[in-house]
Amino acid sequence: MLQITGLAASIDGKDILRGIDLTLPQGEVHAIMGPNGSGKSTLSYVLAGRDGYAVTSGSARLDGADLLAMTPDERAAAGLFLAFQYPVELPGVGNANFLRTALNAQRRARGESELDAVQFLKLARAATKQLSMPDDMLKRNVNVGFSGGEKKRNEVLQMALLRPRLAILDETDSGLDIDALKIVAEGVNALRGPNFSALVITHYQRLLDYIVPDRVHVLVGGRIVRSGGPELAHALEADGYAAIAAEAA
Amino acid sequence: MQAVAETTDPVQALTQSGYKWGFATEIETELAPKGLNPDIIRLISARKGEPGWLLEWRLKAYAAWLTMTEPHWAMLAYPPIDYQDLHYYAAPKRKPGPQSLDQVDPELLRTYEKLGIPLRERAILAGVEPAEGSRQVAVDAVFDSVSVATTFRETLAKSGVIFCPISEAVREHPELVQRYLGSVVPTGDNYFAALNSAVFTDGSFVFVPKGVRCPMELSTYFRINARNTGQFERTLIIAEDGAQVSYLEGCTAPQRDENQLHAAVVELVALNEAQIKYSTVQNWYPGDAEGRGGIYNFVTKRGACRGARSRISWTQVETGSAITWKYPSCILQGEDSVGEFYSVALTNHHQQADTGTKMIHIGPRTRSTIVSKGISAGQSNNTYRGLVRIQPKASGARSHTQCDSLLIGEECGAHTVPYIESRNASAKVEHEATTSKIDEDQLFYCRQRGLSQEDAVGLIVNGFCKDVLKELPMEFAVEAQKLLAVSLEGSVG
Numbered sequence: 001m002l003q004i005t006g007l008a009a010s011i012d013g014k015d016i017l018r019g020i021d022l023t024l025p026q027g028e029v030h031a032i033m034g035p036n037g038s039g040k041s042t043l044s045y046v047l048a049g050r051d052g053y054a055v056t057s058g059s060a061r062l063d064g065a066d067l068l069a070m071t072p073d074e075r076a077a078a079g080l081f082l083a084f085q086y087p088v089e090l091p092g093v094g095n096a097n098f099l100r101t102a103l104n105a106q107r108r109a110r111g112e113s114e115l116d117a118v119q120f121l122k123l124a125r126a127a128t129k130q131l132s133m134p135d136d137m138l139k140r141n142v143n144v145g146f147s148g149g150e151k152k153r154n155e156v157l158q159m160a161l162l163r164p165r166l167a168i169l170d171e172t173d174s175g176l177d178i179d180a181l182k183i184v185a186e187g188v189n190a191l192r193g194p195n196f197s198a199l200v201i202t203h204y205q206r207l208l209d210y211i212v213p214d215r216v217h218v219l220v221g222g223r224i225v226r227s228g229g230p231e232l233a234h235a236l237e238a239d240g241y242a243a244i245a246a247e248a249a
Numbered sequence: 250m251q252a253v254a255e256t257t258d259p260v261q262a263l264t265q266s267g268y269k270w271g272f273a274t275e276i277e278t279e280l281a282p283k284g285l286n287p288d289i290i291r292l293i294s295a296r297k298g299e300p301g302w303l304l305e306w307r308l309k310a311y312a313a314w315l316t317m318t319e320p321h322w323a324m325l326a327y328p329p330i331d332y333q334d335l336h337y338y339a340a341p342k343r344k345p346g347p348q349s350l351d352q353v354d355p356e357l358l359r360t361y362e363k364l365g366i367p368l369r370e371r372a373i374l375a376g377v378e379p380a381e382g383s384r385q386v387a388v389d390a391v392f393d394s395v396s397v398a399t400t401f402r403e404t405l406a407k408s409g410v411i412f413c414p415i416s417e418a419v420r421e422h423p424e425l426v427q428r429y430l431g432s433v434v435p436t437g438d439n440y441f442a443a444l445n446s447a448v449f450t451d452g453s454f455v456f457v458p459k460g461v462r463c464p465m466e467l468s469t470y471f472r473i474n475a476r477n478t479g480q481f482e483r484t485l486i487i488a489e490d491g492a493q494v495s496y497l498e499g500c501t502a503p504q505r506d507e508n509q510l511h512a513a514v515v516e517l518v519a520l521n522e523a524q525i526k527y528s529t530v531q532n533w534y535p536g537d538a539e540g541r542g543g544i545y546n547f548v549t550k551r552g553a554c555r556g557a558r559s560r561i562s563w564t565q566v567e568t569g570s571a572i573t574w575k576y577p578s579c580i581l582q583g584e585d586s587v588g589e590f591y592s593v594a595l596t597n598h599h600q601q602a603d604t605g606t607k608m609i610h611i612g613p614r615t616r617s618t619i620v621s622k623g624i625s626a627g628q629s630n631n632t633y634r635g636l637v638r639i640q641p642k643a644s645g646a647r648s649h650t651q652c653d654s655l656l657i658g659e660e661c662g663a664h665t666v667p668y669i670e671s672r673n674a675s676a677k678v679e680h681e682a683t684t685s686k687i688d689e690d691q692l693f694y695c696r697q698r699g700l701s702q703e704d705a706v707g708l709i710v711n712g713f714c715k716d717v718l719k720e721l722p723m724e725f726a727v728e729a730q731k732l733l734a735v736s737l738e739g740s741v742g
């Protein structure tokens with residue numbers, strides 16, 4: 001379970017998150033929607049432990065453990081996965097090698113045995129197949145020369161292999177055509193179960209047609225201004241953020 | 250980039266020890282008295298049982314050296330070297346020139362085992378035929394001044410390849426040695442080459458006759474053990490018409506507080522359509538985090554593409570030494586000959602490296618490719634210095650340089666010093682250079698996936714060096730990747 005309480009954070013003295021309260025029980029998927037610049041990516045970076053943010057108050061706990069006290073790799077090993085809004089290119093680093101290194105680092109941190117190249121490749125091939133990705137995706141360098149859609153699908157592939165307890169998907173659907181969108185949804189839905197929870201950040205109702213969320217939160221100006229069931233996403237699409245924000249104020 | 254996953258284990262195991270090859274071997278050593286003079290040179294020559302011409306050659310080099318001064322144009326700063334305060338000959342006692350591995354001091358064998366050198370021909374000893382297609386590596390091991398063991402010699406001899414210590418080649422194949430020694434790097438070429446010519450003690454000799462493709466990788470491991478001892482090895486590789494050979498060189502030294510001098514000379518000769526691939530993983534002791542100790546590495550490496558369509562390829566991964574002064578070069582004389590230089594130079598803490606290449610285009614349509622990857626961390630300084638010279642007759646020559654520098658931290662330096670001299674208008678010379686800092690977004694991306702800071706840096710740096718590492722033979726590529734990660738320990742956050 002992810003429990004965020006009164007979380008406030010700033011960058012260079014500028015307040016971005018202004019007291020976020022959010023409880024995501026294990027087994028549930030919540031959506032976060034909100035206008036550009038409202039702090040959605042900031043929230044995901046703060047939870048994942050990126051440098052440069054000052055947490056000025058509040059806490060974030062994953063299964064009771066203090067997330068904010070951990071290094072980014074400790075958070076990953078604890079089961080947190082972030083699908084980046086802008087996936088990063090790693091020139092010269094093969095995708096399969098990167099994924100195996102990451103998977104084995106997490107397994108080691110959890111006291112599990114490492115996978116050798118053959119075992120890993122079997123897993124990876126199964127995952128690419130499930131996500132209808134060509135095998136050569138594994139051979140190419142991480143995100144180098146990938147199209148926007150390929151990068152997003154590569155994030156989902158990584159998620160499928162790393163099998164996190166908590167996945168944060170930051171606008172993974174933006175810029176995807178409907179087929180790619182379905183693949184992303186399938187990647188999330190395949191993981192759904194009592195040991196998996198997800199925060200799905202999106203602008204669009206259409207993703208939520210395929211990943212039906214348990215709750216929807218609206219983030220405006222660094223605060224959650226509304227929370228509700230899946231119908232809230234429809235209301236947002238119809239009326240826009242401004243109306244919702246005004247209503248909440 | 251197949252093997253980076255394997256880096257994590259050794260890296261962690263090594264975190265405390267730093268330089269894992271830093272142990273010294275307790276072994277009885279015969280040492281010449283300190284100092285350099287004609288008597289010492291005579292002693293070395295006598296110990297090696299050399300013919301008169303070679304002693305004369307050495308004395309001539311010594312006379313030239315006396316008239317020269319140490320070069321200081323490189324971007325290197327170090328206290329004056331007292332050339333009279335060094336031993337110029339150190340040899341493990343007990344029977345010099347062992348006939349088989351059984352005669353080698355077991356302490357020495359243990360040392361090479363610790364270094365991970367496959368000195369014992371395990372499969373052969375066990376009577377097992379090597380699997381079809383599996384690659385074998387023949388090894389020559391040089392300990393201080395003496396070659397202690399060369400493996401697979403019989404197998405090689407069957408195909409006509411000579412692979413032996415150069416001191417032995419002087420006795421067994423004097424006509425070849427006399428013909429080629431000093432023909433690429435003359436005795437008076439430069440200060441350090443002259444010094445080496447006067448006092449060189451051992452090194453490897455390779456001769457691949459006409460039309461023969463050497464059936465296995467050849468490899469030499471150099472180890473400096475004794476205190477206050479200079480190491481001056483000399484390597485000579487000759488590939489006759491149509492011959493092909495791939496040669497690897499690895500080097501380590503014990504961890505000592507004082508600096509040690511290493512001044513090697515390597516000469517390569519490629520005749521018509523011959524190909525020589527020379528790979529180095531240089532891991533001499535770099536000194537400690539405060540800059541105490543470490544090897545001073547002043548090396549002259551040069552290959553002559555004498556024949557038409559010949560090819561010489563240098564690949565180096567330089568992670569060791571307190572000071573590196575090294576410019577593996579190609580003289581492209583034969584028409585359509587090709588020279589290549591692939592280099593990774595990594596400096597950390599207080600290390601200083603001034604390294605690069607010289608491509609001298611003499612023949613028509615000669616081509617050269619230079620790929621240099623410099624990584625600087627800590628307070629280190631890393632300079633790429635490269636010369637591309639196009640002589641008047643080199644019509645249609647082509648040269649391309651890609652020179653990339655990666656900075657880790659705020660206190661290190663990276664410098665690129667290209668010299669381009671073109672005296673033929675039809676030649677095309679290109680030079681590209683980039684400098685970048687290790688990218689925070691890349692680091693965070695890796696760490697979000699579960700990699701530690703050190704593993705993330707290792708992975709990114711290995712990716713940066715990929716174009717060079719892929720030129721190394723497989724066994725060495727794995728080793729080199731581990732080495733890069735280990736050498737960067739403690740360099741980031």
Ligand SMILES: Nc1ncnc2c1ncn2[C@@H]1O[C@H](COP(=O)(O)OP(=O)(O)O)[C@@H](O)[C@H]1O
Pocket residue numbers: 011012014016034035036037038039040041042043
């Ligand atoms: N590195 C930064 N330095 C200064 N301001 C930033 C930085 N990153 C984001 N911001 C600001 O923080 C606010 C929230 O950004 P972000 O979390 O990316 O929003 P969202 O993902 O909801 O579009 C924006 O006003 C943005 O300009």
Ligand SMILES: [Mg+2]
Pocket residue numbers: 040041042085170171
């Ligand atoms: Mg965003």
